[in-house]
Amino acid sequence: DAKTTQPNSMESNEEEPVHLPCNHSTISGTDYIHWYRQLPSQGPEYVIHGLTSNVNNRMASLAIAEDRKSSTLILHRATLRDAAVYYCIFQGTGNQFYFGTGTSLTVIP
Amino acid sequence: GAVVSQHPSWVICKSGTSVKIECRSLDFQATTMFWYRQFPKQSLMLMATSNEGSKATYEQGVEKDKFLINHASLTLSTLTVTSAHPEDSSFYICSARDLNNSPLHFGNGTRLTVT
Numbered sequence: 094d095a096k097t098t099q100p101n102s103m104e105s106n107e108e109e110p111v112h113l114p115c116n117h118s119t120i121s122g123t124d125y126i127h128w129y130r131q132l133p134s135q136g137p138e139y140v141i142h143g144l145t146s147n148v149n150n151r152m153a154s155l156a157i158a159e160d161r162k163s164s165t166l167i168l169h170r171a172t173l174r175d176a177a178v179y180y181c182i183f184q185g186t187g188n189q190f191y192f193g194t195g196t197s198l199t200v201i202p
Numbered sequence: 203g204a205v206v207s208q209h210p211s212w213v214i215c216k217s218g219t220s221v222k223i224e225c226r227s228l229d230f231q232a233t234t235m236f237w238y239r240q241f242p243k244q245s246l247m248l249m250a251t252s253n254e255g256s257k258a259t260y261e262q263g264v265e266k267d268k269f270l271i272n273h274a275s276l277t278l279s280t281l282t283v284t285s286a287h288p289e290d291s292s293f294y295i296c297s298a299r300d301l302n303n304s305p306l307h308f309g310n311g312t313r314l315t316v317t
Contacts, residue, residue: 136309144303
């Protein structure tokens with residue numbers, strides 16, 4: 094399995110930055126790191142993905158460690174709509190994507 | 203952006219009947235589609251990976267004769283739950299990608315309830 098490890102839950106105050114960590118020590122040199130988030134009773138939503146360099150888009154930033162064994166998803170200003178379960182995943186050797194337990198983010202008004 | 207449409211969004215069926223769930227990529231060609239199952243308060247569990255025109259690859263413990271997957275075109279994959287039983291009640295989610303290293307695009311899921 095392509096295994097990732099994330100904290101089960103995190104809290105953030107509204108309009109504060111949030112750093113969501115992920116460990117992926119078995120990732121290969123050519124696998125992208127993907128982040129998705131899921132609201133209850135919905136399919137996951139793409140957030141961001143990257144290979145080596147830090148990545149930015151309108152939703153978030155992705156900071157990837159130099160050894161690529163960990164990464165951090167950064168939400169610059171958390172809003173109530175950012176409350177969700179966040180998953181980091183990468184592609185396994187057989188082209189599959191396996192989900193770990195994810196991090197349930199609570200945003201406090 | 204890339205859109206994946208999944209239908210139906212919910213279905214209730216009687217035990218012993220079969221249910222078909224469709225997954226369509228609306229604005230891109232999906233070379234690979236994935237089917238997941240999610241039980242309440244749990245993560246997504248990969249059931250199978252399907253490539254257009256070839257047989258699906260099932261994960262260990264997933265019965266291929268019970269969960270029939272057909273990926274007949276680059277925009278459509280179907281999952282048929284045959285002889286459904288109450289323990290098959292779950293949230294089924296499909297996803298698709300067009301190219302390697304591109305992100306996955308997910309459908310909104312199908313809530314299956316077997317009575």
